[in-house]
Amino acid sequence: MFSEGSHLPPPVHYWQDHRGLGSPLAVISRHVRKHSLPLPDRAVAELAARTGLLESTVRRAAEYYRSMAAREDHPPLMVCQGTACRLAGSGKLRESLEKRKLSCHGVACLGYCDAAPALLDERDAAYTGDAASEFDEHRGFSQSILGHPLPRMESLSATPLILPRLLQGGAATLKEALSMGVYEGLRSALQQPGQVMLDLMTASGLSGSQGRVAPRWHTCAATDAVDRYVIGHAHAGTSGAVVDRLLLERDPHSVLEGLALAARAVGASHGILFIPADYPQALQQTEAAIREATAANLLGRNILRSHWSFQVSLFPGAARCAGGEATTLIDAIETLRGQARPQPPAPEVAGLHRLPTLVEPLETLVQLGTLAKDGSEAWTAQGTAECPGTRVFCLNQGFAQPGLVEVPHGHNLRDLIENWAGGGAMGSPLEALILGGLGGSLLGPGEWDFPLCPSRMTASGLRLGNGSLVAIAQTADLRDVLSHFLEYMDGESCGKCTPCRLGPAGIVSLAARYERLARVDRKPRDATRARRDLETLFHTMELGSLCSFGQDLPGPMRRFIDLFWDRIFTKTS
Known part of the structure; x- marks a missing residue:
């Protein structure tokens, strides 16, 4: 117990990079994926030396990733149990694999809802659709979808704000990102005070699933604190986050630029990306992007010869995270437990290590580069007066034409389902829709005629959630x-x-x-x-x-x- 006025020990930053070698938790989670628990003393000592963490901390971190641990040192197949995959038969798929004596773990969502069902093999290669349903461990890698084309994507908005680079095939490397204008917004923002970015956010009216974003930013920036954090999260714990996986795998530098711009606006010096440990390719691509950006002085100390420094770390999330609830994510990062915290105070006032913390989804972050570079006109010119801008929706394989579509706020849901997605797969009538994940809204066929606008939906008792759309067909169990x-x-x-x-x-x-x-x-x-x-x-x-x-x-x-x-x-x- 510490007496009043005594010095508390410094907090343990499990997620911070060690000697530039990347996220220590990413190292530990990858090791746990290939080895059984508990880890032997020698392995713990080697991981401690490699990550710069205490051996006791390594053991604690390994326990945090227990849900993905190998059995008898044989990495299990990770079988998606998200809503889209469940409706596509992933429960029966897992049973059939286990009958063949194959080790399997069920995971919350692998981010392939448009091509469900999905699984990852021991090399983290993904299999979807028939390749997953008919998985053959002997043929294996030749059936995987590594390097295959992006899913069907389209923008129905005049100016896409979330998918512009993905619509062109992506920009996974720094060279590709720079050629598409990424980091130009950060260059512009570094020549101005952070208040300018706050003003742009207010003028744009940029909205998330719970309404306008700017008020939370102003709250965070206005706090009297020595430092702040920004956290970007890939809808951890929820099904349907296909766009998050694709942004991290194919457009990671836009995410990093957005995280830096958010930090610049509120006065933070450190950003953390909370990425599900079930997204191995996304973690690897994002780690590579952080190294590239740091080497180019687009992250790190005195960015682009300015007096502003900003470091980004990765946190591979595992276990329970209450559907991605903000305080639960913060607690996982801080304590490796992941438990909700009472509010008030809100995270923007007292979040990670009791410092003001801004928590934003990736879809918000990837829009900030364009906002900083071009101003707010692209937002105010689209959507509605109360809900400017656009939103991405992911439609699962239960639709005739699944995929991702970016639409202006206010677009009619029925039009999206019947015209863009073509109704139910194989002409099957739809019994209901799940909009925004299991904590979102469940809608019968007579309830689809409304505009997709966060504020109007909230007023009607509906929730937009993460923007996923899952079809429940008449044939569903x-x-x-x-x-x-x-x-x-x-x-x-x-x-x-x-x-x-x-x-x-x-x-x-x-x-x-x-x-x-x-x-x-x-x-x-x-x-x-x-x-x-x-x-x-x-x-x-x-x-x-x-x-x-x-x-x-x-x-x-x-x-x-x-x-x-x-x-x-x-x-x-």
Whole structure:
């Protein structure tokens, strides 16, 4: 215990680079992927020497990555269990692989929702669609999709703000990025005070899933603090983040430039990219981009001969992260636990190591270079007055024409589904849509006629979430979809608060009990009692959960059960 006025020990920065060798946690997570736990003393000592961490810290970090550890030193197949892959049969795929005595781990999302199902082999090569469903460990690498073309992509906006480089094939290297104008915005911003970037953000009206971004930036910049952090995250813990994976693999320098511009605006000296450890190619590409940018003095000390310094580190995220909730990500970076924190104070006031911390998705960051270089006109000229700018939507393989599309805010959802995506795959009618991940919105066919605008959707009780669109076809196994909801709730909950820790288990128990009743002639009062008990649990989670994960998830689950109750819980022979 430290007495008042004594000096606290310096915080442990697990994520900081060691002698320019990259993220120590990336080194440890890659080692854990290939070796069984617990690690032998010799391996721990070697990792400690390589990463600059204490041996006790190496052991703690290895435990953080336990979910991806090898079994008997044989790296397992990583089988995606995200929503799109689950609907494409990944649950049965995993069962069939395990019957063949292949070691498998289920992971939250691999970022291939447009071509589901997906898996990674022991060399981190990806397999999607038929290549995943018919995976042959003996043919292996020849079936993988390394080097294959980008998914179908299009912009329906006059000026794409998020996908401009991906639409041209990407800019993975610094040379390619510079040829496409990346870092020109940073050069411009370094010649002006950070307040100019704040003013541009306000003028643009740039919006995220929860509304306009600028107010949080102003709060962070206005705090009286010696330093600040900025964190960019790839929608950790949520399904449908295809665009995040592609930005990191094919356009990483735009992400780095955006992180630097955000830091310049709020007065931060260090940025962290929170990338799922399940995205090995994204981690490698981003590490390479950081090295390139640092060598070119676009990151690091006295950037471009200015008096401003900014360092970027990687944090490979693992385990539970409450669907990417901001304080949970911060706690994972700080403590290697990942538990939600009470608010207030908001992260912009007291976040990582109690310093003001700005947390932004990659889609926001990649727009900042253009904003700094060209001004706010491209945003105000698109979208609506209340929601300027654009948004990227990822449509899964359940649509006739899956892929990524950038649209102006205000675009009609039904038009996107029926005209751009062509409705359901193989002409199958759609029962419902999941918009924005399992914590977003669940919509029946009669609920698609509305503009995709964050503020208007919030006013209507809808959530845009991460921009993913997952189709639920008439042929879908609705009981399996319900099981997926429940597994996600239980698997992503950080366990900090009682309603979110115990609520999913209670819902699972109720659902199982009612499914047993469905096998016999149930009485009407049984259904009434079960629905009432479920509603009590949902309401308790919404009111009592500490963070947005537990507060938001009951909404779409309630809607799913309302739509499909009789079809899920019908008498079975």
